[in-house]
Amino acid sequence: MIKHFDRSDRRILKFPAVNPCQGASPATLLVSLTILSRKILDFQSVCFATQKRNCRETIRQISLLHIFFEELCTSEPVLSDSVSLSFSELHLAYQKIWFLLADCSREGARLWMLTKCEFLATQFRVLIRAISTDLDVLPLSLIDVEDEVKEMVELVRRQSRKAKFELDASDRNAKKLVLSILDQFEKGIEPDSGEVKRVLDYLGIRSWTHCNMEIKFLEEEIAFEYSESDEREVPFLSSLVGFLTYCRGVIFEKSDNGNLDETQAEFTSNMEVFTCLNTEDFRCPISLEVMLDPVIVSTGQTYDRSSIQKWLEGGNMLCPKTGEKLMKTDLVPNLILRKLIRNFCAYNGVSLGWLGKQSRDITRTTVPDSQVASESMKFLSMYLTSRLAFGTSEQRNKAAYEIRLLAKSNIFNRSCLINAGAVPCLLNLLCFTGSCTQENAMAALLKLSKYGSGKRLIVEGRGLNSILAVLKHGLTWEARQSAAATIFYLSSVKEYRKLIGETPGAIQGLVDLMKEGTPCGKKNAVVAIFGLLLSPKNHHRVLEAxxxxxxxxxxxxxxxxxxxxxxxxxxxxxxxxxxxxxxxxxxxxxxxxxxxxxxxxxxxxxxxxxxxxxxxxxxxxxxxxxxxxxxxxxxxxxxxxxxxxxxxxxxxxxxxxxxxxxxxxxxxxxxxxxxxxxxxxxxxxx
Structure with a gap:
């Protein structure tokens, strides 16, 4: 049996190729090689941001061998067992080449691939050399095909042996520029926007959406690093996230404005879906932690990959949850659940990287994993705050939306935004006539109200009345339910519970949202009332309402x-x-x-x-x-x-x-x- 891999089954830059079964016949290997070569040739129409020459040359050589394999399939010759060894080794190399091309063309991983350009060039060189070696042992004299086809195989063998597959000079220069920009951030110097744009243009990252895809990919890589207890790459990955986050807010401030309403609609629709989920199903039955890489065992139960692997390595062959005997140790990725967990975490502002490191000390969540991430966030916070204060209506909306996203991520982002003066500017936007802007500003304030000084600035800046106005008369349901959630966080401060309870219409506004709001709105109103009830003086007011x-x-x-x-x-x-x-x-x-x-x-x-x-x-x-x-x-x-x-x-x-x-x-x-x-x-x- 010969297994074919899908790119979603593995982590990027991992090549889990497997040797075909020893009993596989030459004819079976031939069919599988033909299928693999067709899959590799599908990359002819793909755009490669980096490794362009190496990718093209590899595909060219595979295309020549593809003719050879198709000729064999058409003529159906009798193949001796001595052909199996060469075909088997070629099959292994073909798998790795397909993985490599898939990674080089992967959307969202372009910056990461650029930083790994030396490693990738080496992989191309090693794999093509492997093909040359495999062709050396291929007994062409025993294979009945036309002489022209044999000559073509010989040509590939000679070319693959001589091919250099060196690092492209343009990739090398682009990587140097990236490292230079990261170095400037680390020293507290804001880089020249022209240099930043050169990098983005080189990689084909030309919109807010493309930039956001790159950020999401890198955050997943950080999560993998933590889940595997291997943090060597985390500081550098965090630096790249900081760089791209800066780009998303500063360089692409206008590129995707037309998509903001669409993205916001997705927020609202996701909200209704996520409120119906039982998040306990996201936890691994073994570790009781949120699953980063859920897999299914032979009994149909789902576990986190790292947990069930440790269980199996300990010699346990019973399903931990059901007690049934595991007939096979194969672990099948639960792709639907993994996507659901990641979307849920993204929507609720839970960092996958933080989830991946369960033993991480809580104090470290207040500090980025690199100085680059720290400095770039400070520059971005000042930029966005200035846009809130002095920008056009469109720029204010975009800045509020960006802050909404950033404040979800971690405590450090919130502190930077608060220190930059974002809270008063966001409060001023609550009376804005545009529903989209009001919604973004209220959601951003909700995230910032989780931070101690954020609560103080909201209340001392007389923002409570503005928030209550949104609670009662907000232009969208999401704005109203964000206002309710903000009241809940404000009520965590003893003095503010009393102040909110005494403010006319505050409790009644929450009760009205309980009566007519969405499921999420009702939930937010209920928890806000719970927070206010922690002050005994509010009990009568709540009952009276x-x-x-x-x-x-x-x-x-x-x-x-x-x-x-x-x-x-x-x-x-x-x-x-x-x-x-x-x-x-x-x-x-x-x-x-x-x-x-x-x-x-x-x-x-x-x-x-x-x-x-x-x-x-x-x-x-x-x-x-x-x-x-x-x-x-x-x-x-x-x-x-x-x-x-x-x-x-x-x-x-x-x-x-x-x-x-x-x-x-x-x-x-x-x-x-x-x-x-x-x-x-x-x-x-x-």
Whole structure:
């Protein structure tokens, strides 16, 4: 059997070619070689940004041999076993050549290929020499083909032996220019835009989209480096990301403006898809970490490649999740899941490089992996801030969009943008008449509000009223839900919770979004209310706004695990005082909460349910306890939490079990909560 590889099965610049089976006949090898050579010839119409001469010469020589293979297939001669050795070695070399050409022509990897130009030239030379050696042992005298064809094979053999396959001078000079630009960044010198454009033009990176593709590719490479615990290339990769990010914001400020609305529409559509996902499915069952390279084993289960490989190398031949015997050790890439995880991470601003290094110290996430990345980000932040302040309407929108992307990536980007003065400029754009600009500015502020000084600048710059105006009257749903999420982050500061709660219309704006917003908008509004409830003074305001009936409606209709858990968290907080408990009981939600406790698969949701039921018993009195005691299946759910839940869930379950058991031990008519019980249960309140 002969295996053919697809470029998505491997990491770039890795050539996992395999020798054909020893039992493969010459005829089988011939057919496979013909197919491989056709695939290589398909690169004739491909544009190579680098290694142009080497690629063309390699394809030319393969095209001559292709004639030889097709002639053999047509004439169907009897091939001796002595031909197998040469065909087998040629097959191996052909696989590697195909991988090499695929990498040299890969969209999004042009800058990386330029920096590896010496290595690539060497690979071309080695592989063509290998073909020459393979042809040396090919017994042409035993193969019945026309003399002209044999002469052509001899020609290829001689040319492949003499071919130099040296590094092209233009590639060498372009690489030197790239290294020079990186060196300038490292020294804190902003490079000449003309030199930067020369590099981009040489590589054919002529638009914002092309530049962004290069950045995404390099970020994936950084993730691979971290996942394989090999960080040698990380600083240089990070420098290239910094350089291209600078180019994306400065050099291509106008190139793709026409595509911003389209890209923004993609943001909005992705949002609805991602809110329906259960992100627990992204975690490897072995490591419990997000899978960077998910693969499927013979039992159909998916694991992260590095985790399952370590499992297999340890001599384990059972599926870790099902316990079934693994009939084969082949690992099949789960390409759909991998793409979904990466798109989800990109949308939510989670760095793949950060995910790849699970053991990375959190303090290092505040500092780039290279000085080049650090300095280029500072230059870019100043440039974008100046565009926000003094640019045209189009330039302001583009700058806000760029900041929105940059602020997702890491803490350092946020600090640079804040230090450059981006927050006041973005606040000024919230009243902008254009929906696209308002949406980008609000989303950018959301990301910056995650940073400590960002919160302070928003509040001290009197930005709260502007954000609340967007929450209530934003031009798009995404702008409104970004405003709600920003309020949540602002409410993480104790003083700001009180300030937001006292601001007229703030809580009502969140309640209105809960009532009429998108699923993502409802979720953001719910978590923002949760943040405000951490201040006891806001409890009455939240109840007065009619929040409880809406929360109960969400519980009754939502199938989304995360929204359900967030809603239960808010109800749990409200139930901790008498006013909130009676509002919840008045909404006839007791059976609904009990039902979720018994049916939900989410441990978090169950913990919130039992916390709510416990608080309702304390604040609602004997009547509530009596209703719960009638539910005979409730005890089973509570006992399961003792063993399966968190320690906090176990404490609350144990306390509720004591109350219910006490009720059963006495007559329902004469049963009262003893004074000792509330004192004991007060320990378990939030």
């Amino acid at each position: 009619g929040t409880v009936p809406l929360l109960v409606d969400i519980l009754a209709s939502s199938e989304k695990v995360e929204l359900l858990s967030d809603t239960l968290a808010v109800i749990s907080l409200l139930s901790e005082n008498t006013e909130g408990a009676f509002a919840i009981l008045s909404a006839t939600s007791l059976s609904l909460i009990t039902g979720i406790l018994q049916s939900s698969t989410s441990q978090t949701a169950k913990e919130h349910c039992v916390a709510t039921l416990l608080a309702l018993c304390i604040n609602g009195g004997a009547e509530v306890v009596g209703l719960l005691a009638k539910n005979q299946s409730l005890m089973a759910s509570l006992f399961s939490l003792l063993t399966e839940g968190t320690s906090n869930a176990g404490k609350k379950s144990r306390a509720l079990i004591k109350i219910l058991q006490s009720f059963h031990e006495t007559s329902s008519s004469g049963w009262i909560l003893s004074s000792a019980v509330p004192c004991e249960l007060a320990i378990y309140r939030r």
